[in-house]
């Protein structure tokens with residue numbers, strides 16, 4: 073055997089041996105997509121930009137048929153007020169569906185409103201919230217019938233025709249994102265407006281926000297400007313300690329926000 | 331608790347204080363308190379009956395058979411609160427069709443069926459002789475009424491064609507009962523421990539999440555089951571003594587029926603032994619519960635601030651007065667102080683059952699008494715008068731229905747498999 077031939081053959085053998093065994097398996101396209109899908113939806117909220125107008129909540133309720141009279145919502149806005157004498161107030165009256173029109177803090181149906189001296193306010197800000205479409209969602213884990221599930225493009229959905237209404241998922245979500253739909257009587261939550269985003273539209277809330285405090289992106293598309301922010305800037309997620317790996321990222325998240 | 335144009339599920343009985351997230355309500359209410367309470371009784375009653383069959387605690391012979399029948403009567407009721415609580419009760423069967431095994435609830439149907447099957451077969455072996463004898467007695471009667479005929483065929487079906495009551499055959503029944511009882515203990519513990527797992531594994535809930543939860547649930551289940559069996563046993567024995575004194579029903583025609591004195595001595599003996607077991611399990615349950623609380627107070631993780639406020643302030647009466655003082659310490663004293671009588675034990679069992687109920691309440695409702703934001707509280711106001719289907723099933727009367735059902739079932743069941751057998755029919 074000539075030296076050149078020997079070299080050639082050796083290279084072929086090495087190359088052959090380095091093909092992983094798994095490559096010889098039949099390829100399941102669904103698995104491939106799940107392992108490396110082109111689309112994985114994520115959300116970005118800039119709390120500095122939010123003014124608490126509540127347009128997003130209104131738009132969401134309208135788009136997704138959650139009655140305005142019902143005290144539940146797929147998305148909501150929280151107001152945080154810290155006074156100089158170190159007191160903390162939080163509220164979200166009717167999920168802020170009509171915005172924050174009142175300077176007083178809502179302490180609950182039976183406990184009235186709290187007046188705060190404007191000169192005493194240290195810092196104050198708004199935090200919009202919604203389902204985080206967690207990477208490892210405890211809500212889908214606990215569903216006894218598999219009626220709630222995660223799609224391959226990263227959205228957590230509920231099958232209204234199969235949910236038995238046990239409420240286990242509502243209990244399992246550490247973010248309070250879920251509730252029982254007042255007329256459908258099944259578990260309900262934010263869908264990232266799946267019916268819109270899969271058609272190339274924005275979600276209703278992103279669309280309604282006049283200050284661009286809410287944005288959506290495909291986190292696998294590194295050229296997307298929103299993805300760039302998530303990848304390059306300092307962003308945080310809610311309640312990291314539960315290990316659910318939220319896919320809604322926040323700019324300007326205070327540690328007191330829970 | 332405002333009556334809204336469109337009340338959301340849970341809104342009717344939840345009062346929010348300070349900052350509670352908009353979607354938070356007390357979603358798991360009284361029926362979910364009833365669920366572990368009732369499964370606990372089932373499991374506990376079965377464990378008591380097994381003490382005799384498996385460990386050969388002879389003194390528990392009568393109460394063991396009684397507990398077995400009672401645990402069977404309780405069985406269908408373990409399912410009831412879950413169904414009453416579902417928003418889509420007619421889809422309940424979906425759990426069997428597409429069980430999603432990462433969920434702790436999904437296996438409920440399977441565990442429950444296995445357990446029912448074990449109890450049912452144990453009862454069958456235990457009562458086969460009775461079925462055969464009843465069939466034979468009825469067949470021997472010449473002047474059978476239509477009802478007697480029906481009864482005869484019914485019992486004949488119950489024998490499943492196994493009419494052999496020779497000594498060997500009965501011995502085989504014995505062995506089968508023993509095997510099933512042995513198998514039943516882990517399954518009963520699993521049935522209930524896993525009700526504890528349903529709560530203990532909810533990481534979102536600071537009060538529920540602890541690996542001790544299943545074990546705590548098993549111990550308190552056995553406690554409540556034994557207590558209930560003692561209580562019901564005493565009540566039925568009192569009725570029997572009352573009838574024996576006045577020579578009513580069986581005592582009128584049957585000379586071999588036990589006399590008042592015999593009944594009395596049997597009762598005293600069985601209660602004495604059963605209440606000792608009750609005490610052991612009470613100590614175990616209490617130790618674990620206190621351990622859990624001390625551990626939380628000692629480690630003081632983030633949630634402790636709000637938990638402390640719930641446990642030591644807002645729910646203090648429910649936890650320390652009703653659950654621990656009235657439901658544990660008082661009955662404990664009643665049973666350990668010298669000169670224990672049947673009456674004192676009976677009072678103690680009532681308190682123990684109440685205590686276990688309060689424990690379930692404090693876990694289920696207490697776990698929802700604070701917001702996920704850790705900045706607010708929720709108060710539960712159980713609907714009392716049923717104004718519609720929702721306030722019935724998730725209210726006081728729904729709970730009472732669930733509680734009363736096993737007694738109705740027991741009454742019917744007792745006609746077929748009498749909890750008190752004549753000596754010659756019994757094993």
Ligand code: SF4
Pocket residue numbers: 202203204205206209210211212228244245246247248249250261316
């Ligand atoms: S935020 Fe809650 S509902 Fe949404 S995916 Fe995470 S756990 Fe599930």
Ligand code: SF4
Pocket residue numbers: 214215216217218219220230234235236237238239240241242258259
């Ligand atoms: S409420 Fe519906 S979606 Fe949620 S866990 Fe129960 S069956 Fe599943």
